Amino acid sequence: MNKILNSFIKNERHQRLIGKASNIAEEARLHVKAADREAAFSDETLNVIKQEEYPSFTLPAKYGGEDLSLYEFLLLQETVAVGDGSTALSMGWHLGIMMELSEDRPWKQETFERLAWEVASEQRVVNRLATEAGTGSPTRGGVPETKAVKREGRYVLNGRKTFASMADHLDYYIVSAFVEDLDEVGWFLIDRHQPGLRVDKTWDTLGMRGTESDDLVLDGVEVNEQDLVEVKGQSKPSPKGWLLHIPACYLGIAVAARDAAIEFATSFQPNSLDTTISEVGHIRDKIGEMEWKLMQAHSFMYATARKWDEEPEKRKKMGSELAAVKLTVTNAANEVVDLAMRIAGGRGLSKQQPFEKFYRDVRAGLHNPPMDDAVLRMLAGEALDQ
Template sequence: MSDFIRSWIRNDRQERLYTKASVIAEEARSHVIKTDQNAEFSNETLKVMKLEKYPSLSLPVQFGGESLSLYEFLLLQEKIAEGDGAAALSIGWHLGIMMELSDEKSWKKHHFERLAKEVAENQAVVNRAATEPATGSPTRGGIPETTAVRQEDTYIVNGRKTFTSMADHLDYYIVSAYVEDLDDIGWFLIDRHQPGIRVEKTWDTLGMRGTESDDLVLDHVELSTDDLVEVKTKGRPSPKGWLLHIPACYLGIALAARNDAVKFAKSFQPNSLDTTISEVGHIQDKIGEMEWKLMQAHSFMYSTARRWDEEPEQRENMGPELAAVKLAVTNTAAEVVDLAMRIAGGRGLSKDQPFEKYYRDVRAGLHNPPMDDAVIRMLAGKALQA
């Protein structure tokens, strides 16, 4: 059986990094039944991630990392998602954030070095907490209802954040809030042990249950003014290549579904046939359709990642291209999983088979940013302005 991901490995370094992701993928795969049932992130998988020093890979070499390129990041994330999409998406936020902070240098030096030291030495894991019940996705521009009120040299933060992936397993949170004295949106770096922080178990979704994206509640959390690490800048935001970890994740889920569908077709023989269903014409058609869809998606995603890495001077102009990759790849991933389900037939709906989980998980990609409607409008605007 062909290995779509391995075919994109280009050198010994990528092979070494890919081996780390393969170890994590196998560990994550061994826990998917439990994590899906209980809507929890696996402690065992996180331990393996830290043993492999995965959280520090996207840090610059001088800060104890591997200076992971975007291309490499996607290779590793897709491989982990082949084992479990929820595990990949969850840790992908952390690696992407560290990549963003390293590249964009949007924090003061001492703020970044403080967090980087924790990640490099202790494999600390961090995520942004931005989404709220009233505002929905922060990409839509809503003002946080979480507030930060200054009292001399401290800020008192109150609010609730939803969709906080790995909420109970994170070492630090980067929390958005409306900062009253600045009349602006700010971001605070908060240690998980800070008094007033708690996680409420609210995650009960159809798919991606293993991300354990519970609510983060901040109840009169007292922070130093130095914990305010970022203030929202005006103007158009820079394109963020690291967000391609989202389509990479869903492509990994689709690849796992394809692999299992092919195995199923080669092993299942109903008593009405003299061969396995792999010899049936319409089954072969579906397998062939999965193949070309996966080829297209991989080519588009990885060629875009290479351009991001090799042409940094073009990054400011790559926003529409990055968004198009997300739209194309996540929708293709859903189509591939649907084909896998059709190959498995009614058996694919059974909890004894992996297909129904792939089907539920891959749907979540349509709701990760950027949303399809926003991407289509962006591309239309670009064409009309040309």
């Protein structure tokens, strides 16, 4: 267990859950180079994830889950991310979706319960697929180009989804589409074995390559009416605490970079010095700055998570706080990794060192929603309205 994260463990339950997350992190760490090289999610890591029953953790206990609080969810996700950010981010989508479905209940009871029991008993993994090349981020309000047309009591879907994390390893896809007969955006729960589905191996990015965020192509996919599980216009948008899994992931990457930088600084001694570089003034300054930034980021994120857990009556008004956490933490994580790179110097660019991967991976956090500009305008609007 990382020393920084250890300070956030409060009880024996946390110790038990952290132990499971640490096992996943250790397994993921073994496969990061192959996953990064191949742009694929590790089969071996997913096996351990399922052995630890991690996919069911955010489900209520009555469905076989661990009924995680938001605080616990973030703690476990950050732990996994210290081992591998791609693994954490990928599983964060699944776990967050199950948490949202459990708490908000936007689906029919029998549909949710069927999926919940499958996740608990067989450790099924799901993800929402909303992003498309032509519409950009769904948070910007774009209408899906994927279409659902009703024919003889069934829906036929055609389209392409991008950023489908764990694309080839998911058991179910929750796909957004414009439903023509309803003139609304809807969500369809689709089994991965449904005819007409295929994964197009398009994922070739700078960072977070191990998320396997390929394209999902829907070519005449036929589903039943009951597979339309949610219609956008029927549910009011509300703040989503579970989306803090995003900053938790990138904070874990920053912690891993900090650890690697300290190990490097305390072991590297050039022949121009009588000591390791950890005794050099500007190196110590950089280490101190990393600690300061990590303290701020952790305090803000976990304080907000505790507020979410302990004061549920305030959740509807926490949208700006949640967004501010994402803005603060992902930017701080980028700054910490940059400092780690500066400590390692030119050696940090080598593929033989972990720093260049941390540098590539943490950058992706700036492009996960909500975007910095949207958060700043939200905060400015609230301040001016007051």
